[in-house]
Amino acid sequence: MRRGRKRGTSWYGSPVGIFLFVFPAVGVYTALMLYPSLLSLYYSVLEWEGGPISAAPFVGLANFRQMLSDPIVPLALLNNGRRLFLDWAFMLPVALTLAFVLSRLRRGASVYRFLFYIPVILPATTMALLWRFILSGNDYGVLNSLLRMVGRGEWVRPWLSGDGYVQWSTSFPASWQHVGFYMVIFLAALVGIPEEYYEAASIDGASGWQQLLHVTLPNIRGVYVSCMILTLQGALGAFIYPLLMTKGGPMHLSETLISYSLYLLWQKKTWGYGSAVATLSFLLGIIAVALVWRFGRQRESALYR
Amino acid sequence: MTVTRSKAASIRAARRDRWAQRLVQCGLHAGLMAWGALAVYPLVWVLLTSLKYTRELYADPFGLPKHWKWSNYQEAWVYAKMGTYFLNSVLLTVGSLILVLFLASTAAFALARFEFRLKGLVWGYILFGFLIPHSILLVPLAIFTRQIGLYNRLGGLALVYAAVGIPWNVFFLRAFMETIPKELEEAAIMDGAGMWSVFWRVILPLSQPALATMATFHILSAWSEYILALVLTGTTVSRTLPVGISLLEGHFTSNEPGVAAGMAITIVPVVLAFAFLQRYVIKGITAGALKG
Structure with missing residues (x-):
């Protein structure tokens, strides 16, 4: 067990020693994450439809130009946008509300926190099957049969096959699933606000609402911005619900950028173009994160200057 | 005399406050329980459905299984x-x-x-x-x-x-x-x-x-x-x-x-x-x- 040498100090902190500690992680990360991601960038400038890669001609940005005239790409982008809209307009506000209520609770907060977090840990593949069962347009679709049961047969809809419905049906479950995650983040931030701030505010005669507006919200702005970045990345990378609920269909209506790239890669075997679509999502992610981060930090530094 | 009266009044007021607070807490708990039920229900539904017969599922998708089908x-x-x-x-x-x-x-x-x-x-x-x-x-x-x-x-x-x-x-x-x-x-x-x-x-x-x-x-x-x-x-x-x-x-x-x-x-x-x-x-x- 004892591998430290007698004069261990001579090794200690030497470049060789440090190299031995850092190398395994950097090596594995390079080989299986960084190198493949660069390969993907390379594939996206090839015209490669299966076959040996050495035979695939270099076509420059032709794949990216092709996206401009591909009618499915804007459809897919719009679905990523729908998911982002649901995250920002529904998920984050609900998560914040729940967290705020839990932070005001005298007892039982940890039980609720446990319950609310359960959807987050459930494998998305099982949740997708479940949602498909709920929203199915067949006779046994849970939502539709529930609507009939309560005498609202006229509200029955083709949730998974109708244009205008399927796009939301494949976006909403992901937003719903992650409420608990963001709630825990907000709860930690809310509990972290010093009690003295509230005491000072109430001495100054601030009402409950005023405290919420002028003490609570400003103090969690940084965390809120971080959560917006996380949801941006989540929305751009979304694919699992469309893939498993509708396979992106019908007629690519519920496709997201990534699910469309999966279709191009594994169904159509257009590996060059498919990689380009995945690369687009990767680049948009980097740009969006940089923008929100910059914008958020600027606001914050202006606030506390 | 006035002192005791105001004291009684303030006790009453405090009690009213306490009740109001309790009411608020009850309301909060009710709302939270509703959301909690929504969060856990899919899990419960999967467990119940996994024990049903197929026709029973179609006839009654939400109820308890009548005969537990462990197979x-x-x-x-x-x-x-x-x-x-x-x-x-x-x-x-x-x-x-x-x-x-x-x-x-x-x-x-x-x-x-x-x-x-x-x-x-x-x-x-x-x-x-x-x-x-x-x-x-x-x-x-x-x-x-x-x-x-x-x-x-x-x-x-x-x-x-x-x-x-x-x-x-x-x-x-x-x-x-x-x-x-x-x-x-x-x-x-x-x-x-x-x-x-x-x-x-x-x-x-x-x-x-x-x-x-x-x-x-x-x-x-x-x-x-x-x-x-x-x-x-x-x-x-x-x-x-x-x-x-x-x-x-x-x-x-x-x-x-x-x-x-x-x-x-x-x-x-x-x-x-x-x-x-x-x-x-x-x-x-x-x-x-x-x-x-």
Whole structure:
């Protein structure tokens, strides 16, 4: 067990020693994450439809130009946008509300926190099957049969096959699933606000609402911005619900950028173009994160200057 | 006289306040319970459905099963091969957990406790991984793992899971290791400990809380991971539960209770794991939130 040498100090902190500690992680990360991601960038400038890669001609940005005239790409982008809209307009506000209520609770907060977090840990593949069962347009679709049961047969809809419905049906479950995650983040931030701030505010005669507006919200702005970045990345990378609920269909209506790239890669075997679509999502992610981060930090530094 | 009256009044007012507060708390609890029920109901529904007969499910999708059909589980476990997938998922989760903790903690140790040239570069290089979505790795990895003989092997998939976990794990473990006081390490060096024994006997034991947190997150995500497992495995020998469940319908075209049993086999272990490990999840997210 004892591998430290007698004069261990001579090794200690030497470049060789440090190299031995850092190398395994950097090596594995390079080989299986960084190198493949660069390969993907390379594939996206090839015209490669299966076959040996050495035979695939270099076509420059032709794949990216092709996206401009591909009618499915804007459809897919719009679905990523729908998911982002649901995250920002529904998920984050609900998560914040729940967290705020839990932070005001005298007892039982940890039980609720446990319950609310359960959807987050459930494998998305099982949740997708479940949602498909709920929203199915067949006779046994849970939502539709529930609507009939309560005498609202006229509200029955083709949730998974109708244009205008399927796009939301494949976006909403992901937003719903992650409420608990963001709630825990907000709860930690809310509990972290010093009690003295509230005491000072109430001495100054601030009402409950005023405290919420002028003490609570400003103090969690940084965390809120971080959560917006996380949801941006989540929305751009979304694919699992469309893939498993509708396979992106019908007629690519519920496709997201990534699910469309999966279709191009594994169904159509257009590996060059498919990689380009995945690369687009990767680049948009980097740009969006940089923008929100910059914008958020600027606001914050202006606030506390 | 006036004193006692005002005292009585203030007591009454205080009591009224207390009641109002209690009422508010009751209302809050009612709302929270409703949301809690919504969050847990899918789980309950899967468990109930997994014990029903198919026609009973169609006749009454929400009620309790009248005759508990345990054989759904047998069908899922044996015929749909969920038993094999279950074992694969356990091996993969544990194997990749050991790998990622070893790789990340050694690198985090070097980054947290030493100054060296190119340190900033190595750090930035690792953190860049935060921006790489798994979906752009699929085609290159599918080809690359075939070339180096890791395709359709649990060991290969475990290595990939470890690789994609490295940025986040190194980030978190380094932050924790930096808080460990220097004196402990110096005492060990005085006793003639080398770099490895300082790491293995001093820093690693002291990092236990952070390791537990990272282990919990890794277990929860590795158990659920779908797309890498789908693309990098091809046959039953190395398929995992999330992949198996997505293939279930092929086996059971009109047997939703059988599918539900498969879902229960996938879901129940991860819910149990979460019940035992939830404080580490909360701790991890809290640490992340406070860093902003």
